[in-house]
Amino acid sequence: MTVQELPGAAAYRPTPPPAWKPLTDPAPLLPDPEPYRVLGTDAVADVDPELLLRLYTELVRGRRYNAQATALTKQGRLAVYPSSTGQEACEIAAALVLEERDWLFPSYRDTLAAVARGLDPVEALTLLRGDRHTGYDPREHRIAPLCTPLATQLPHAVGLAHAARLKGDDVVALAMVGDGGTSEGDFHEALNFAAVWRAPVVFLVQNNGFAISVPLAKQTAAPSLAHKAVGYGMPGRLVDGNDAAAVHQVLGEAVARARSGGGPTLVEAVTYRMDAHTNADDATRYRVDSEVEAWRAHDPIRLLERELTGRGLLGDDGIEEARVAAERMAAALRERMNADPVLDPMDLFAHVYVEQTTQLREQAARLRVELEAEQGRHGHNDLEEGR
Amino acid sequence: MTTAAAPAGERTAKAKPATMAQALGRALRDSMAEDPTVHVLGEDVGTLGGVFRITDGLAKEFGEDRCTDTPLAEAGILGTAVGMAMYGLRPVVEMQFDAFAYPAFEQLISHVAKMRNRTAGAMPLPITVRVPYGGGIGGVEHHSDSSEAYYIATPGLHVVTPATVEDAYGLLRASIASDDPVVFLEPKRLYWSKADWSPEAPVAVEPIGRAVVRRPGRSATLITYGPSLPVCMEAAEAAVEEGWDLEVVDLRSLVPFDDETVAASVRRTGRAVVVHESSGFGGPGGEIAARVTERCFHHLEAPVLRVSGFDIPYPPPMQERHHLPGVDRVLDAVARLQWEAES
Ligand SMILES: Cc1ncc(C[n+]2csc(CCOP(=O)(O)OP(=O)(O)O)c2C)c(N)n1
Numbered sequence: 001m002t003v004q005e006l007p008g009a010a011a012y013r014p015t016p017p018p019a020w021k022p023l024t025d026p027a028p029l030l031p032d033p034e035p036y037r038v039l040g041t042d043a044v045a046d047v048d049p050e051l052l053l054r055l056y057t058e059l060v061r062g063r064r065y066n067a068q069a070t071a072l073t074k075q076g077r078l079a080v081y082p083s084s085t086g087q088e089a090c091e092i093a094a095a096l097v098l099e100e101r102d103w104l105f106p107s108y109r110d111t112l113a114a115v116a117r118g119l120d121p122v123e124a125l126t127l128l129r130g131d132r133h134t135g136y137d138p139r140e141h142r143i144a145p146l147c148t149p150l151a152t153q154l155p156h157a158v159g160l161a162h163a164a165r166l167k168g169d170d171v172v173a174l175a176m177v178g179d180g181g182t183s184e185g186d187f188h189e190a191l192n193f194a195a196v197w198r199a200p201v202v203f204l205v206q207n208n209g210f211a212i213s214v215p216l217a218k219q220t221a222a223p224s225l226a227h228k229a230v231g232y233g234m235p236g237r238l239v240d241g242n243d244a245a246a247v248h249q250v251l252g253e254a255v256a257r258a259r260s261g262g263g264p265t266l267v268e269a270v271t272y273r274m275d276a277h278t279n280a281d282d283a284t285r286y287r288v289d290s291e292v293e294a295w296r297a298h299d300p301i302r303l304l305e306r307e308l309t310g311r312g313l314l315g316d317d318g319i320e321e322a323r324v325a326a327e328r329m330a331a332a333l334r335e336r337m338n339a340d341p342v343l344d345p346m347d348l349f350a351h352v353y354v355e356q357t358t359q360l361r362e363q364a365a366r367l368r369v370e371l372e373a374e375q376g377r378h379g380h381n382d383l384e385e386g387r
Numbered sequence: 388m389t390t391a392a393a394p395a396g397e398r399t400a401k402a403k404p405a406t407m408a409q410a411l412g413r414a415l416r417d418s419m420a421e422d423p424t425v426h427v428l429g430e431d432v433g434t435l436g437g438v439f440r441i442t443d444g445l446a447k448e449f450g451e452d453r454c455t456d457t458p459l460a461e462a463g464i465l466g467t468a469v470g471m472a473m474y475g476l477r478p479v480v481e482m483q484f485d486a487f488a489y490p491a492f493e494q495l496i497s498h499v500a501k502m503r504n505r506t507a508g509a510m511p512l513p514i515t516v517r518v519p520y521g522g523g524i525g526g527v528e529h530h531s532d533s534s535e536a537y538y539i540a541t542p543g544l545h546v547v548t549p550a551t552v553e554d555a556y557g558l559l560r561a562s563i564a565s566d567d568p569v570v571f572l573e574p575k576r577l578y579w580s581k582a583d584w585s586p587e588a589p590v591a592v593e594p595i596g597r598a599v600v601r602r603p604g605r606s607a608t609l610i611t612y613g614p615s616l617p618v619c620m621e622a623a624e625a626a627v628e629e630g631w632d633l634e635v636v637d638l639r640s641l642v643p644f645d646d647e648t649v650a651a652s653v654r655r656t657g658r659a660v661v662v663h664e665s666s667g668f669g670g671p672g673g674e675i676a677a678r679v680t681e682r683c684f685h686h687l688e689a690p691v692l693r694v695s696g697f698d699i700p701y702p703p704p705m706q707e708r709h710h711l712p713g714v715d716r717v718l719d720a721v722a723r724l725q726w727e728a729e730s
Contacts (some may be wrong), residue, residue, distance in 0.1 A: 082609045132507060133501075133504070133505030133506070133507075134505050134507070134509075134620055136509075137506065137508055137509035137510070138471075138509060138510050138642075139471065139509065139510060140509075144473070145502075145505055145506060149493060149497045149498075152466065152493060152494060152497060152498060153464050154466070155462065155465075155466025155467045155469070155470065156466060156467070156469045156470035156498070157470060157495070158463075158466075158467050158469035158470060159466065159468055159469055159472075159473070159474075159478075160471065160473050160474045161470070161473040162467060162470070162471065163470065163471040163474035163475070163476045164474055166426075166452050166476075167474070167475075173470070177416025185462060185490070186462055186463075186493070186494075188460075189458070189460040189462050189463030189466065190463065190466065190467075191457050192460065192463065193458055193463045193467050194456070196458055204648030211690060229593045232601075264648060289575070347507070349504050350507075350508065351506075351507050351508040352503070352504055352543055353503070353543070353545070353567050353643075354565070354566050354567050355597070357510075357642065357643035357644070358495070358643065358644070358646050358647075359643075359644065359646075
């Protein structure tokens with residue numbers, strides 16, 4: 001029943017007070033109905049060939065990194081690895097679009113973005129290896145710790161960007177989240193804060209089709225995830241997440257907008273997770289091969305390779321060069337990961353507070369005694385041997 | 388930048404009995420004046436000055452960028468504060484009421500408490516989270532929770548709660564200056580308690596983590612904090628008539644916990660009662676009693692007793708007086724410390 005149908009409804013019809021008007025015209029904020037593409041379209045003519053080649057090399061390297069890291073889980077060298085194979089275009093574009101002074105806020109799946117931003121490939125795996133939580137100084141690299149609780153890093157990105165602007169620095173924060181993460185309350189709160197504060201933030205949603213096993217249709221009823229932006233008063237952009245040039249361009253525009261005081265943007269990159277959720281997941285339980293195959297035809301590396309070779313920018317030599325460089329990186333990663341990390345158990349107490357509390361000092365002392373006893377037991381044989 | 392906005396003359400003019408609320412406001416103001424990286428954010432903290440008026444005047448004095456009315460979202464408030472701290476600011480977050488801080492728990496526990504640890508010391512988060520807590524103000528549901536047990540169970544947080552006007556000032560200054568995150572619990576029923584406190588006189592800003600003996604005594608120790616301190620002081624006075632000379636220890640900080648001061652007191656008196664408002668089961672009193680027992684077993688003449696709120700959801704205002712531990716309940720417990728004499 002509508003308002004008009006109610007008996008005597010006219011009397012109740014609320015008249016907007018004179019000051020009421022929509023705060024923002026929603027039309028310019030709406031995403032286009034189709035994901036934006038560059039590769040294979042006329043738009044590619046405007047892209048610097050150097051950039052395309054750079055993207056290509058990084059994509060090939062990234063895919064090799066994913067494969068190597070997954071292999072390391074099988075060898076017990078990594079506790080777990082959430083591969084981003086199929087999503088390399090998003091990962092790489094996110095890293096390359098940022099200036100050095102900018103900040104990246106990755107989720108647990110975004111190791112590749114961190115590496116492409118220049119983080120040591122081994123340090124980037126510290127969390128997943130399990131020797132400690134974060135293997136790098138976030139301030140040094142301007143990369144927040146890989147974030148495991150979904151979407152909780154998004155408000156951090158907003159706060160940091162806001163703080164930077166208060167200090168007069170033209171720093172942009174780019175925060176990455178999955179499609180499932182957009183259902184979390186922190187996603188909503190972060191976008192709302194960002195829009196109200198006009199914080200220089202770019203939110204990149206990698207819609208890879210699934211949150212572990214749950215498909216997008218069970219995650220949201222929105223026309224697209226990019227549409228969610230409108231309700232916050234920021235533009236939503238929909239982009240083909242496998243088109244590295246398109247992702248780079250759309251993110252680039254969003255970053256430029258943020259840097260110039262234009263406020264935040266929500267970018268949804270439509271992509272696909274080719275591997276299982278992590279090495280521990282069985283993807284055959286929730287998706288069919290034909291779907292995976294369809295996406296294989298739209299592989300980000302193939303798309304870019306086709307563009308570059310078609311335009312004579314890349315030949316067999318170039319392809320081989322990229323492959324060899326990736327192989328070299330993988331070999332180095334393998335070798336370094338095969339060395340057992342040297343851990344000091346006393347570190348467990350070292351970074352809880354500035355100063356240890358009495359309780360922690362007591363517990364540290366207890367552990368030290370246990371460790372000495374352990375060493376004593378190892379030394380026992382020496383004694384029996386007559387030393 | 389706005390240091391000049393706190394002229395000594397004005398302070399002198401206002402020097403008279405001050406409330407805890409005023410002392411807290413002054414602590415915020417002085418911290419902001421001294422350190423331009425201190426930012427206050429929360430719901431209604433700007434124009435209104437907070438629902439308890441603790442932040443009154445800060446937005447006017449320091450601008451809305453330093454004292455910010457945020458959207459209404461506790462996780463967002465604390466989550467953005469994390470990012471601000473990552474960029475070198477010192478955010479002081481106001482949660483409007485104890486039970487409305489719960490949406491922010493994820494940020495508090497997974498990030499605020501852990502950031503130093505997970506980055507091996509590279510990224511401390513100097514955030515102060517101010518939480519008005521506890522009952523006794525006739526608040527309706529969700530306005531009177533004592534949430535300290537949740538906070539003290541989280542390694543990486545300091546948990547501080549003043550009981551006096553002086554401590555409200557000194558401990559808040561110390562909390563804001565701390566490079567570790569602090570949950571600063573404000574006993575809201577003491578907001579309007581007064582003391583002859585002149586802010587222009589030197590005020591001790593002690594490192595957090597030290598308990599203090601509020602009343603020396605010989606026959607038993609009352610271990611307490613925050614809203615229960617006045618109750619214990621009154622109980623101690625009342626107990627004199629019955630021949631009990633009670634010592635009262637105000638913890639001031641639950642984490643770090645001052646084992647030394649507490650144990651020294653209980654060793655002197657041989658008897659102890661822990662008094663707090665929050666529920667007993669799984670509450671701070673259990674931890675405190677266990678610690679005291681471990682350290683003072685041979686000095687104890689009786690089991691360490693607990694006087695707490697009941698193990699019920701915080702009751703409606705017309706019933707809260709039955710729930711809150713009052714003087715009589717404390718004295719009853721003290722009477723039960725006759726343990727050995729009776730058995
Ligand atoms: C708050 C929270 N709830 C649950 C999980 C467990 N979990 C880890 S990954 C994941 C799915 C995330 O899906 P999505 O956001 O789409 O990202 P993707 O894995 O596809 O990159 C879940 C449910 C978590 N990490 N955090």
